[in-house]
Amino acid sequence: MLEKALSGSRRYWAWVAVLLALIAVGFSTYLKQYHEGLGITGMSRDVSWGLYIAQFTFLVGVAASAVMVAIPYYLHNYKKFGKIVILGEFLAVASVVMCVLFIFVDLGQPVRVLNVLLHPTPHSVMFWDMIVLSGYLLLNIIIGWTSLGAERKGFPPPSWVKPLIYIAIPWAVSIHTVTAFLYAGLPGRSHWLTAIMAARFLASAFAAGPALLVILCLLLRRLSTFDAGRESIQALAKIVAYAMSANVFFFLLEVFTAFYSHIPEHMAPIRYLFFGLDGHRGLVGFMWSAAILAFVGIGLLINPSTRKNERVLPFALAAVFIAAWIDKGLGLIVGGFIPNPMGRITEYAPTLPEIWITLGVYSIGLLVLTVLYKVAIAVREEESLAAHG
Amino acid sequence: MSVTRRRFLKLGLTTLAGIGGAMALDGFWRGSAEASEVLTDQKALKAKHWAMVIDSDRLKSAENVQRMIDACHRTHNVPDFGNSKDEIKWMGTETYEHAFPGQENGYLNEGIKEKLFPVLCNHCENPACVRVCPTQATFKRPDGIVAMDYHRCIGCRFCMAACAFGARSFNFRDPRPFIKQVNPDFPTRTKGVVEKCNFCVERLEKGLPPACVEASNGALIFGDLDDPNSEVRQVLATHYSIRRKPELGTEPSVYYLIGGGEEHA
Amino acid sequence: MYKGGRIIAGLLLFACLALMPFLINIGKAAAKPSPQVNTPFIQQLTTQTCVESAAFMKTEHMQLLNQWRDAALRDGKTVYVNSQGQSFPISLENSCLKCHSNPQQFCNTCHTYAAVKPYCWDCHNQGGTRQ
Structure with missing residues (x-):
């Protein structure tokens, strides 16, 4: 089936070329980082994780969100999602690929990465994260590819795929729960030491992931013959609206606990993020933008008239997606390190090389996504051709 | 003759299993030289639980503390990058408010408020860094020392996120050009690994006290916390002591004597 | 076609x-590598043998070094007793390099020939400042 990605319009090849160029820039910048060390990034002794790990965290969410399509379709027989379930699975594949790459580019000694397998350590959450992520990648590749292959031949998917589909549902929840446990179990980081972390992660994932999926569907409708169908898009948009509401609600719970209990260590990171601390205001603009975008997005998506307006819909979804990205792909990770365990403040801003490497990884993910979507759509086109004679 | 898919898979799997088995057996057979063994050095200082008491009364000036830091950093080839972003330190200083956050108040006696306290790895009994390390590159030895295996560290920095005391540093760059004078008896580190205080395990093995203790003029007391007759136990039994962030349950092995002015034996 | x-x-x-x-x-x-073992220290030795036989060291030195590394660093076992009952301090710098004070030649000759790049010297001191 992969050969279907090798023929396409001029526009398709131009897009692939742009991605390849970005990958090349990212890769050459990574070689520089490989030789000089992570000193070329903005990370420091105090803020020892930055853009890479934050992107990893955010993308685990996007990957997990495939269940928001799979659950209605496979468990509740919501047929309208039949067309897009494959897009959800392939989005998960591309996201997990990016997650793995973001971990990899963050390592100080990347050539030793297999030490994680050579010295398996069950008391490390990182060990379990590796297991659930690679398992999830495998599950989605197998499920997506076999279903599509069967569809192409006009058969239902083979019966052995069914159990995998059911396993993939709790597995998706597990990838984001385990990722939350990376943070939520650390004694000295009050911003992360919260039982609701995994729930927050899932809520934000189930908002950002489907929001991206709908945006992709709307794009595909313009660029190809693929039409997800109005009804499934509206259903997904509702999921986004309520997941994002839950996400905002969970965040407000954090705010209440921190500020009503008035425990300094719990207040400080939130204060830093939204108001700045001792004149350090690096993320204040971002966080308020996220807050405004979140409320605007939720408002536009809950209100039926704006949600049904497909001119407004992409903006509402983009607002939610960007808000979730700032919250998780920037604020949560960096905020956890500020102030440091001694109560001192070191700010963080990514450097240009760090941003290029990040764009490079995103480009790899987009390339994987492009190829997989191209195959999926080509198979569908072939089918409809055959059906209509 | 055509190989069916089933047959191909069977053959392939058998071959793989064979290679795997052979490799495993090979590992068993060639583990080590026959009839050799490894022992601990007779000269080595031994303990069940190494601990340190820092008598802040005896640290009269910032120079006293700096001398200890210099001794440590010189001994262990700790580089000086000249900027706080890449900074590596095994021992640092903090004021009371920052070393013991949550225990300060606005009316502290000036002497304590301004004093610089040495801060270092606490060699916790329940180290969060060890719990999170995915490769056991950081691990707790039977004598309580939380050690680093720089050969194994993949540089994921999970331990830095887990440490509640800011005791860990990462080699953001190649440290070698930034070591003023290399101590040939101790290795340097390489870029991309995390490092921290090792309670001078390499000196204890030779029967020597930690470098900072040696340079402290008696302000640092080092010994076995499990031995009721050790000096650390004597001092702790007769003086009021505190530890950093005890509420987190990591059980630091570094104790601080604050105020009182009473000299220990 | x-x-x-x-x-x-x-x-x-x-x-x-x-x-x-x-x-x-x-x-x-x-050219076939020829590691030199005629350092001043070795020449003064009465019996010029390594911690184990030369044949063993040639084929197994990497396993032995890994064993030494884990014993010293992880288990605090810093003395190696060989198959003849002789003991040696487990230390790359203070045992191996004491005799093989020419690591540039002794180690690198074969490693370069075999295109092997051990990372020992990224951290361990290859000498230069030592006698």
Whole structure:
């Protein structure tokens, strides 16, 4: 089936070329980082994780969100999602690929990465994260590819795929729960030491992931013959609206606990993020933008008239997606390190090389996504051709 | 003759299993030289639980503390990058408010408020860094020392996120050009690994006290916390002591004597 | 053959790439390595043997070094008693390099020949400042 990605319009090849160029820039910048060390990034002794790990965290969410399509379709027989379930699975594949790459580019000694397998350590959450992520990648590749292959031949998917589909549902929840446990179990980081972390992660994932999926569907409708169908898009948009509401609600719970209990260590990171601390205001603009975008997005998506307006819909979804990205792909990770365990403040801003490497990884993910979507759509086109004679 | 898919898979799997088995057996057979063994050095200082008491009364000036830091950093080839972003330190200083956050108040006696306290790895009994390390590159030895295996560290920095005391540093760059004078008896580190205080395990093995203790003029007391007759136990039994962030349950092995002015034996 | 020209060109390109290491190194046979063991310290020794037999060291030194590393660093066992009952301090710098004070020559000759790049010297001091 992969050969279907090798023929396409001029526009398709131009897009692939742009991605390849970005990958090349990212890769050459990574070689520089490989030789000089992570000193070329903005990370420091105090803020020892930055853009890479934050992107990893955010993308685990996007990957997990495939269940928001799979659950209605496979468990509740919501047929309208039949067309897009494959897009959800392939989005998960591309996201997990990016997650793995973001971990990899963050390592100080990347050539030793297999030490994680050579010295398996069950008391490390990182060990379990590796297991659930690679398992999830495998599950989605197998499920997506076999279903599509069967569809192409006009058969239902083979019966052995069914159990995998059911396993993939709790597995998706597990990838984001385990990722939350990376943070939520650390004694000295009050911003992360919260039982609701995994729930927050899932809520934000189930908002950002489907929001991206709908945006992709709307794009595909313009660029190809693929039409997800109005009804499934509206259903997904509702999921986004309520997941994002839950996400905002969970965040407000954090705010209440921190500020009503008035425990300094719990207040400080939130204060830093939204108001700045001792004149350090690096993320204040971002966080308020996220807050405004979140409320605007939720408002536009809950209100039926704006949600049904497909001119407004992409903006509402983009607002939610960007808000979730700032919250998780920037604020949560960096905020956890500020102030440091001694109560001192070191700010963080990514450097240009760090941003290029990040764009490079995103480009790899987009390339994987492009190829997989191209195959999926080509198979569908072939089918409809055959059906209509 | 055509190989069916089933047959191909069977053959392939058998071959793989064979290679795997052979490799495993090979590992068993060639583990080590026959009839050799490894022992601990007779000269080595031994303990069940190494601990340190820092008598802040005896640290009269910032120079006293700096001398200890210099001794440590010189001994262990700790580089000086000249900027706080890449900074590596095994021992640092903090004021009371920052070393013991949550225990300060606005009316502290000036002497304590301004004093610089040495801060270092606490060699916790329940180290969060060890719990999170995915490769056991950081691990707790039977004598309580939380050690680093720089050969194994993949540089994921999970331990830095887990440490509640800011005791860990990462080699953001190649440290070698930034070591003023290399101590040939101790290795340097390489870029991309995390490092921290090792309670001078390499000196204890030779029967020597930690470098900072040696340079402290008696302000640092080092010994076995499990031995009721050790000096650390004597001092702790007769003086009021505190530890950093005890509420987190990591059980630091570094104790601080604050105020009182009473000299220990 | 459908698109035959392209296929043949592709195959040739692949063959060139795959054979690149051989093509580049044609006629550049490296001389057989000869690690030198005649350092001043070794010359003064009455019995010039390593911690284990030379044959063992030639084939197993990497396993022995790994064993030493884990014993000293992880288990605090810093004394090695060999198969003859002799003991040696477990230390790359203070045991190995005491005799082999010429690591640049002794280690690198074979490693370069075999295109092996051990990372020992990224951290351990290869000497220079030591006697």
